[in-house]
Amino acid sequence: MKYLVIVGDGMADYPVEEADGKTPLQVAEKPSMDEIARRGRMGMLQTLRPNLPRGSDVANLIILGYDPCSCYTGRGPLEAAAKGIRVGNDEVVFRCNLITVEENRVIDYSGGHITTSEAEVLISELNERFSSVGRFYTGVSYRNIFVSKRGGGLRAIPPHDIVGEDYGKHLLKPDNEDSRLLNRMMIESVSILSENQVNIRRRRMGERPANMAWIWGQGRMPDLEPFDVKHGLRGAVIAAVDLIKGIGRLARMFVPEVPGATGYYDTSYENKAVYAVKSLEEYDFVYLHVEAPDEAGHEGSFETKVRVIEEMDRRLFGKILDTVDENVSISILVDHPTPVSVRNHTLDPTPFAVMKPGLNGDGLPFNEDSGFKGSFGLVDGMEIVKLIKRV
Numbered sequence: 001m002k003y004l005v006i007v008g009d010g011m012a013d014y015p016v017e018e019a020d021g022k023t024p025l026q027v028a029e030k031p032s033m034d035e036i037a038r039r040g041r042m043g044m045l046q047t048l049r050p051n052l053p054r055g056s057d058v059a060n061l062i063i064l065g066y067d068p069c070s071c072y073t074g075r076g077p078l079e080a081a082a083k084g085i086r087v088g089n090d091e092v093v094f095r096c097n098l099i100t101v102e103e104n105r106v107i108d109y110s111g112g113h114i115t116t117s118e119a120e121v122l123i124s125e126l127n128e129r130f131s132s133v134g135r136f137y138t139g140v141s142y143r144n145i146f147v148s149k150r151g152g153g154l155r156a157i158p159p160h161d162i163v164g165e166d167y168g169k170h171l172l173k174p175d176n177e178d179s180r181l182l183n184r185m186m187i188e189s190v191s192i193l194s195e196n197q198v199n200i201r202r203r204r205m206g207e208r209p210a211n212m213a214w215i216w217g218q219g220r221m222p223d224l225e226p227f228d229v230k231h232g233l234r235g236a237v238i239a240a241v242d243l244i245k246g247i248g249r250l251a252r253m254f255v256p257e258v259p260g261a262t263g264y265y266d267t268s269y270e271n272k273a274v275y276a277v278k279s280l281e282e283y284d285f286v287y288l289h290v291e292a293p294d295e296a297g298h299e300g301s302f303e304t305k306v307r308v309i310e311e312m313d314r315r316l317f318g319k320i321l322d323t324v325d326e327n328v329s330i331s332i333l334v335d336h337p338t339p340v341s342v343r344n345h346t347l348d349p350t351p352f353a354v355m356k357p358g359l360n361g362d363g364l365p366f367n368e369d370s371g372f373k374g375s376f377g378l379v380d381g382m383e384i385v386k387l388i389k390r391v
């Protein structure tokens with residue numbers, strides 16, 4: 001048996017009053033996802049833990065069967081693994097967002113979704129200015145990496161948690177030399193990046209400047225048991241964002257670079273579908289992650305989220321149903337909710353569906369309500385790969 005698991009990042013939501021009490025998944029026209037759900041069985045998946053960060057890092061580790069209590073060190077190390085960055089045992093890896101600040105307030109955690117080539121220019125300037133503190137690496141768009149010998153054990157705040165707030169209140173607690181040094185670097189980055197040609201041009205074009213380096217999500221490199229040893233399945237990961245690719249690399253799964261995969265609305269859904277179906281020829285378990293619904297949740301746009309789900313359905317799920325071997329088991333998961341009303345991740349369980357040849361379906365469309373009615377009931381995230389294999 002071969003398994004395809006498709007994860008819609010942040011796709012689950014709360015009912016919205018203005019939409020007649022419906023969620024984006026209930027409003028979106030998504031015939032292919034609904035077909036998978038109807039032919040399969042549904043349930044709710046608990047992918048997060050109250051005592052751990054509410055993010056895709058923890059959720060995707062849990063879904064793949066890795067206990068974050070023993071292997072989660074931070075988001076930064078996972079993304080560094082994706083890029084094959086060499087990190088010393090005495091070094092700490094941070095995620096570095098290029099964010100937008102205006103009059104000391106955080107306006108945008110994504111620096112106006114700056115392009116990767118623009119980010120490269122800004123990152124190289126940061127490397128010139130702060131080589132004594134650490135090294136910066138370009139990732140995808142606003143998602144970059146910072147490696148330093150300084151800063152172990154600090155508590156850093158994710159920038160998407162402080163949009164609209166004064167950043168000065170959310171810097172590292174200045175109670176030791178490392179945090180004071182890193183705070184100085186973040187504050188100085190504002191004037192340096194604001195004057196960079198990339199940001200001067202962006203302002204002129206009416207785009208948000210990516211004018212501050214915000215470091216967070218730090219930790220030392222974790223050690224994961226290989227996925228094939230853990231589950232007896234040879235695995236592949238199809239993803240655009242470094243976080244998910246990094247988990248795949250650390251779990252020694254096959255992680256191809258998919259052309260046109262951006263982690264945003266302009267991603268090539270078609271290429272991701274093609275790579276997923278192709279990977280199934282050689283691998284037993286293909287984990288296909290789509291970031292775009294999460295971005296719509298953070299933007300707080302119900303309409304955008306509905307449109308993203310519809311595009312995913314047509315261009316990714318539809319293509320997969322048309323081309324995949326009918327003996328493949330297909331599952332739809334959501335790593336965590338990113339409700340448009342909250343504009344951030346929540347702890348709630350998420351709906352999931354498992355379709356497998358010969359399985360008696362629940363006959364329900366794919367949404368939160370069906371998840372609660374589904375025959376699997378509430379399942380812990382750590383159990384989902386075992387469940388998909390077993391049913």
Ligand SMILES: [Zn+2]
Nearest residue numbers: 010294338345
């Ligand atoms: Zn998110």
